[in-house]
Every structure is written in C-alpha cells, then in structure tokens.
Amino acid sequence: MERLAGRLGVAVIGAGKIGRHRARLSAAHAGVDHLAIADVNASAAETLAAEVGADTWTTKVDEVVASSDVDVIIVSTPERAHTEPLLAALATGKPTLVEKPLTLTLEDADMVLAEAAERGVDLRVGYSMRYAQRYAVARDQIVNHRSIGDVIGGTARCYDTLAIGEAILARSPTATPVKDILTYFVDLIGWCCPDARPVEAVARSGGSILRSKGHDVDDVTFALVAYDDGTVFNLATSYSLPSGYPISGMAARFEVLGTSGVLLIDEDHGDQVLYSDAGYSNAYVDQQWNLAYLGSRTSGEWAGGTMFGRVADETRAWLDHHTMGGPLHITTAAEARTTLAVTLAIDEAAATGRPVEICAGRSQHGERSTPDD
Numbered sequence: 001m002e003r004l005a006g007r008l009g010v011a012v013i014g015a016g017k018i019g020r021h022r023a024r025l026s027a028a029h030a031g032v033d034h035l036a037i038a039d040v041n042a043s044a045a046e047t048l049a050a051e052v053g054a055d056t057w058t059t060k061v062d063e064v065v066a067s068s069d070v071d072v073i074i075v076s077t078p079e080r081a082h083t084e085p086l087l088a089a090l091a092t093g094k095p096t097l098v099e100k101p102l103t104l105t106l107e108d109a110d111m112v113l114a115e116a117a118e119r120g121v122d123l124r125v126g127y128s129m130r131y132a133q134r135y136a137v138a139r140d141q142i143v144n145h146r147s148i149g150d151v152i153g154g155t156a157r158c159y160d161t162l163a164i165g166e167a168i169l170a171r172s173p174t175a176t177p178v179k180d181i182l183t184y185f186v187d188l189i190g191w192c193c194p195d196a197r198p199v200e201a202v203a204r205s206g207g208s209i210l211r212s213k214g215h216d217v218d219d220v221t222f223a224l225v226a227y228d229d230g231t232v233f234n235l236a237t238s239y240s241l242p243s244g245y246p247i248s249g250m251a252a253r254f255e256v257l258g259t260s261g262v263l264l265i266d267e268d269h270g271d272q273v274l275y276s277d278a279g280y281s282n283a284y285v286d287q288q289w290n291l292a293y294l295g296s297r298t299s300g301e302w303a304g305g306t307m308f309g310r311v312a313d314e315t316r317a318w319l320d321h322h323t324m325g326g327p328l329h330i331t332t333a334a335e336a337r338t339t340l341a342v343t344l345a346i347d348e349a350a351a352t353g354r355p356v357e358i359c360a361g362r363s364q365h366g367e368r369s370t371p372d373d
C-alpha cells in the first residue's frame with residue numbers, strides 16, 4: 001500500500017487467534033493504509049501477513065513499533081507476554097491497544113502505567129465486553145439514565161470449558177479463570193459503578209480436575225468483593241465445564257440490583273442452537289461438535305467476510321478514533337490496573353482463606369474511559 005497523508009499505519013504484535021482478528025479488521029478499515037505484523041514465531045507472522053495482505057512482517061518488535069510507517073500499535077500477545085512488547089510500544093509514544101488483562105502482576109502494571117504516563121501515551125486495554133450491545137446498553141441505563149437508581153450490588157458468573165481453560169493455561173500458566181475471564185466482569189462492574197472503589201475480597205476455591213491435568217489452578221472460585229460505598233458483588237468462575245459442552249467461549253450471567261430496579265443479563269447462549277450431523281467447528285480450540293451454541297465465541301464471529309461482535313466493534317471504534325476522532329470507551333490503563341488489583345486479591349483470598357484488602361492504587365477515578373458521562 002502507498003502511504004497517504006492523514007491515514008493510519010497499524011502494527012499488530014502477536015499473530016495468534018486475537019491478533020488475526022485485529023489484523024483482518026485493520027486491513028479492512030478504510031482509514032488504514034499500512035499494516036505490519038510481528039510475532040516471535042516467524043512463520044505465524046509471515047502466514048498472517050500473507051492472509052491479510054500486510055505490507056510487512058517481522059520477528060523484531062522493537063523495529064516495527066519504531067517504524068515511521070506505524071502510527072498506532074496493537075499488542076495481542078499471550079497474557080504472560082504483554083509487558084515486554086508493551087514497553088517497546090510505549091517507548092515510541094504511539095497510541096497502543098493491548099489485550100486483557102493489562103499484565104499478570106501489579107509490579108508489571110505499575111511499570112507499564114509509569115511508562116505510558118512518562119511518554120503521554122493513550123494506552124487502552126481490550127476488555128471487549130464493553131463493546132457487546134447487551135453490556136453497553138446496560139451500562140448506559142445504569143449510569144446515564146439511572147434506570148435502576150443507586151447500585152446496591154449484584155452477581156457475575158462466567159464459565160469456560162475445560163478444553164478452552166487448558167488452551168489458556170497452555171499459553172499462560174498463571175492466567176487463572178479469575179485473572180483471565182472473571183476479569184471481564186470486574187471491569188464491567190467498575191465501568192457500571194465508576195464511583196465505587198473496591199476495598200476488600202473474600203473467596204474460596206477448590207476442585208481437582210485442572211490439578212489432575214498438571215495445572216496449578218483450582219477449578220472453581222467463588223468470591224465477594226466489597227466496595228467503599230457499601231456495594232457488594234458476588235463473583236463466580238470456573239474453567240471446568242465439560243470439554244464437550246457446546247460453547248466456544250464463555251457462558252455467563254450478570255445481574256445488577258439497584259434501589260429502584262434490576263438488570264439481569266443471561267449470556268448462556270442457549271438461544272442460538274445448531275445441531276449438525278455433519279459436525280460443527282468454530283471453537284477456540286480444535287473441536288468438532290454435533291451440538292453448538294452459536295454466538296458463544298467471546299471475541300465474535302466472521303461470516304461472509306465480515307466480523308460481527310465485540311472484538312470487531314471494539315477494533316473499529318479504536319481505529320475510527322485514531323483516524324476520525326470517533327468516540328471511544330475502551331478501558332483505560334488506570335481502570336485495567338484497578339481490575340487487575342481486584343482479581344489478584346480474589347485469587348489471594350481464595351489461596352489463603354483470609355479477607356484481602358484491595359490495593360487499587362491509581363483507581364478509575366483518576367482517568368476514566370468515558371469522561372463525558
């Protein structure tokens with residue numbers, strides 16, 4: 001592609017499952033006129049670059065992010081490998097989008113936040129559920145329309161199958177269900193209750209399925225998180241639904257109780273059923289099913305060359321924002337840091353059996369993704 005003034009050059013770091021979505025969406029975006037792919041695995045980078053018609057591919061992350069053809073950077077590496085490419089991206093001062101969770105430790109998160117602040121980078125974290133219609137509308141009703149009054153508390157529950165859980169743990173062994181999937185709901189609660197600061201977590205966890213397969217992770221975790229305004233949320237998660245259960249992402253419930261209303265979201269996906277004698281395959285892992293709950297893939301789906309769903313809408317919103325100044329409510333780095341602190345506190349409370357104070361540090365009060373609300 002020839003570079004045009006006012007157009008955008010994008011680098012996608014990490015040519016895996018989500019990086020592939022981001023790269024395909026970038027290649028199709030009208031404002032993007034340069035696309036570079038980087039991956040530590042040369043063949044992954046080269047294959048994706050060929051598939052999407054990228055201008056260049058490389059294994060050298062430092063070089064590609066510094067290139068004058070690149071204006072914005074997407075970091076789609078595994079959870080355990082966000083920090084290093086992220087620091088390289090931030091050093092360039094270019095707007096950056098990183099996959100959730102921000103990092104897996106508060107030390108790394110603080111290093112990343114300090115670098116972003118020093119370089120003045122608009123760093124966003126891809127908690128894509130904010131771009132699912134059902135959650136965005138719920139949040140709008142809660143915060144902007146005050147439809148349920150003051151939030152008192154609620155519950156969030158999300159399950160993955162064992163097959164998906166093992167795929168996550170294979171790429172990032174410390175990405176527990178709390179840090180990797182429940183984190184979406186901790187982010188949503190922070191977004192829906194922007195003035196409530198998380199202060200304490202209590203939790204219990206157990207089970208032996210994942211441990212019997214060599215993972216140092218419990219199967220189920222049940223937690224309560226208290227906020228400084230008296231709000232209480234009940235949170236539950238697991239990677240241990242049977243592998244053949246017909247979801248290719250999360251099965252979830254989200255419920256918020258207020259002083260004058262309630263919001264109940266059922267995302268168990270039983271509303272869209274496919275039964276196929278020929279077999280169906282579109283899972284996060286390589287599986288063939290007869291029965292499938294379509295629409296359960298967390299990132300969204302491609303159909304007829306178009307991507308539908310949350311990652312598509314999130315990526316387009318981010319690219320629109322950087323080409324045309326469109327609205328953006330992707331999680332800020334400060335919000336993601338608070339979410340990480342909550343999930344780490346839940347895992348620690350479950351491991352120790354004791355209440356854990358939450359070190360939210362820089363909270364979402366400082367830097368909000370939706371300042372106009």
Ligand SMILES: NC(=O)c1ccc[n+]([C@@H]2O[C@H](COP(=O)([O-])OP(=O)(O)OC[C@H]3O[C@@H](n4cnc5c(N)ncnc54)[C@H](O)[C@@H]3O)[C@@H](O)[C@H]2O)c1
Nearest residue numbers: 014015016017018039040041077079081099100128298299
């Ligand atoms: N928003 C969503 O809906 C959603 C859904 C699933 C996963 N995710 C997140 O996306 C991220 C990536 O998940 P995935 O399923 O695409 O993983 P993946 O394993 O499929 O792909 C990761 C790629 O990154 C490459 N890589 C590893 N370390 C690297 C480094 N230091 N520099 C450059 N490349 C590197 C790997 O070689 C691999 O090709 C995770 O943080 C995950 O939590 C988001």
